[in-house]
Amino acid sequence: MKFSFKVFSLVLLAGGVLMFSGCDKDPEPENIPEMITRVVLTFTPAGAAPIVAEANDPDGDGPQDIEIEPIVLNANTDYTLTIQLYNGLYEPTDPEYNITEEVEEEGDEHQFFFGWSAGLFTSPTGTGNIGAAGTVNYADEDAGGLPIGLTTTWTTGTATSDKSFRVILKHQPDIKSVTSTSADGESDLDVTFPISIN
Amino acid sequence: MRVLLLIGFLWFSSLLQAQDTCTYSIQGIVTDESGSPLAGASVLIANTRQGEATDLAGRFNLTQLCKGSYTLTVQYLSYKTAEQKVVLEASTTITITLQPEEIVLQEVLVAGHTEVVSRTSNSISLHARELNELKGKSLGETLQNINGVNSIQSGPAIFKPVIHGVHSQRILILNNGIRQEGQQWGAEHAPEIDPFVANNLTVIKDAGAIKYGTDALGGVIVVTPAELPMDEKIGGELHLIGNSNGRAGTVSGLLEGGIKNLKGWGWRVQGTLRKAGDTQTPDYVLSNTGFRERNYSVSAGYHTGNKGFEVFYSHFNTTIGILRGSVSSSSEDLALAMKRDVPQYTTDFTYRISEPRQEVTHNLVKLNGHIRKDKNVFNVQYGLQINNRKEFDVRRGTLTEKAALAYNLFTHTLDAEWESTLSDTHNRCIGINGMVQDNNKIDGTQTLPFIPNFRNYSGGIFWIEKINRTKISYDFGLRYDYRYYQVAGFNFQNRLYKTQFGFGNVTATAGVNMKLSAPFTFTSNVGSAWRPPNVAELYSLGTHQSAAAIEYGLLLNEITSQVMEMKGSGIKAEHALKWVNTLKFAEKRWQGEVTGYVNYIFNYIYLKPRGITEAGRGPFAYFRYTQTDASFLGLDASIQYEIASGFSIRPGASLLRAKDEAQNDYLIFIPSNRYDVSFRYEKKPGRGHHGFFTQLRVKHIAKQTRAPRVVSPEEILQARQQGVDLFEQDARNFDFMAAPEGYWLVGFSTGLSVPVKRSKLDFRLSADNLANARYREYTNRMRYFANDAGRNISVGVNLSF
Incomplete structure (x- = not known):
């Protein structure tokens, strides 16, 4: 009998000790590099104030929709478009906050593609290079001489409204080439802005 | 060659003799x-x-x-x-x-000190012999051979058991007497148990596992190893199994014995290795669907007539690939994947497992002891389970090497009970259970944690009365449980949130078993059971492996995307009321049983499609955990008739109708009606062999006609472009794709046992999907992308000594 009580108390003791061990530290947040929560398009005309349109999705994959501002450009004007990307999960002071540079540095595996309603621009003409073979005036290039698309140039046509302007950023590791298209790789970004021309 | 001829001869000669x-x-x-x-x-x-x-x-x-x-x-x-x-x-x-012995026995045997399956419960078991015919399959796949048990599949290697239409958190698995606690919240998370450990698998179809706590709303799966041996002689088993499909191999061995000069001691070691490459459909390879498994267990124990204790340790380790072509990163990708005849990234057969894949390890340590004193038995057991789960997704660049989801789950359980025999016909059992559970993310995934870290403290107390008379037995059980959660996780802004809450409630069961006029026996059981919402159901956020959708927990505010407090949220625990009746009969040539059941689950928690969220990467369908009332009404029947000596026919059917009662709608992933018939010829052991059988089984799985409406990803995207919210106007459940057509499967198996000196050799040959049918199973999540597995030929040899 004595022996079995020993076994009993041993089991109980082992159980008790193990059950109440453990620590209560707060979990550490993860670095989440694969997220873009803010996109800023800046259309700069020669010698005038830039026109800015933003898309914001502070909750990422959360239930809230991305909020997209309309782009309003002037007719028959030359613009330089620059794109800035941010990861709002980091503080603006954090080097991880601005993703633009990262995309530029990894230019050989990233490319922006653009698609727009017919007749918006006189240069480039057409409707863009998303699912189509249209041209885009890329004004930058990666180390291999292929376009990235962080900087592009555009010339608007005549006044129009209720049109759309779609921007896709494709991640194309090892597959970016002269012939790679918007159907290759995975989308890091796919945002459609409303656009009108006054 | 001579051995083959001999086997062939034995096989043939056995056919010529009279059978039973x-x-x-x-x-x-x-x-x-x-x-x-x-x-x-x-x-x-x-x-x-x-x-x-x-x-x-x-x-x-x-x-x-x-x-x-x-x-x-x-x-x-x-x-x-x-x-x-x-x-x-x-x-x-x-x-x-039995006559009393004057002197103490030389040999002592194990007393069954935890009675899990009560006489008044509706249960079906797979015993050692049936398990032998199913060796080489996973636990979930093995259990499918029990009428009324199905599985939710995620490709050819992941089987999650479903009892009477309910699964995951609503089924309790008792592994060697311990509540199995793994990351069971995901539909693609299979139980981490090596079926070779078991020499008996029992499924209790009643709700309410009075001795084991909450969660048994649909039933209980009991995995029982054989009792430890007590004699000195060393015995064992060796199983070798090969499968043509997936070019899979299984080796499993077991050794056991007693200890010389230490009476009452017994030990066992056991281990299993399994490896499979890509499974094949009749037309193409299912790329990245292989798996590897490495399991072992050791146990030792000491027993005398009135006391005993045991130590058990088991280790389960698996790596499972998930179909590469099932990955999609937006609704547009999903629409494309569903339209392909052959999944994207289909390559030649390989054993290599890349992303997406799961790596899961489960460790169990169990200590238990019992003392018998007069008419009382005291049992106590402690269990420690360490579950480690890592899921690897297709990610960018070097991030692929990092698990996208990684958790460690520690569970301590402590159970103590007192069984007493009050009279010849009256027994009582009173006990307590305690559980502490810790779930921690493994740092470095570089993703938002899908579920938060948590600790839960659970406690329960129960009381069971049993009356066993010759013609009739009753039992009544009552228990109370309380569970307290402390939660710390990250919301969509990657900000820490911390909260705590508790749930408490009562479980009750009543059962009766009656011997009616021969040859009928009737069992009826009414059980109530409850479970608190699981942390995953409350706090899930983000995309889940190959789910092609974003999942949001019950406590996620859809407007603000913030995490809400439990208090004032209106979230309730799930409650089930299940009534199961079984009529059994056994005559000389007829045998059978019919089980009818109804299970009504209040506050049933399920993933409901809610709408579209537009993220930076494009539109995504999203699902939110929601509560409703659900009912499950069904019938399991099987009859066996011995046509002639040795020849029997066994038809069976399993029918189920499930409904979302609150919304008058259908639920998704409910197993459809299924029918099967086996023809079996069996020969009792005779000269030169230990038995022979051959069996043909035809199964028909009907189309699920009680499925929710279909809304394809394309329709979702089109409506989105037109600015229409499809789910605002119509809140009914939906599925991305229509339920697949019904199908027929033919299976064949045959086996022969021969004595070799003092050992026994079993040979087994079987074929699944003999006709190489092209089909898709409604409850397989892979059905959106690919056909199910084609023909598989399996050869097995088993040596018992």
């Missing part, structure tokens, strides 16, 4: 000389591993026996070992009276 089916049983009661029942006496069939311990009423029931003569060996401490010959022509009931 093995469907008989020997029931009985073991008593002392005064007629009082002896609980925990061991009843073994000589020269086999089959046997069991008597229950508190001294009763035993040995089933699945062939006609023939048997010698039963009955042992009980302080009593002389009795041997009784039984010539089995029909199922029989016997009484065995």
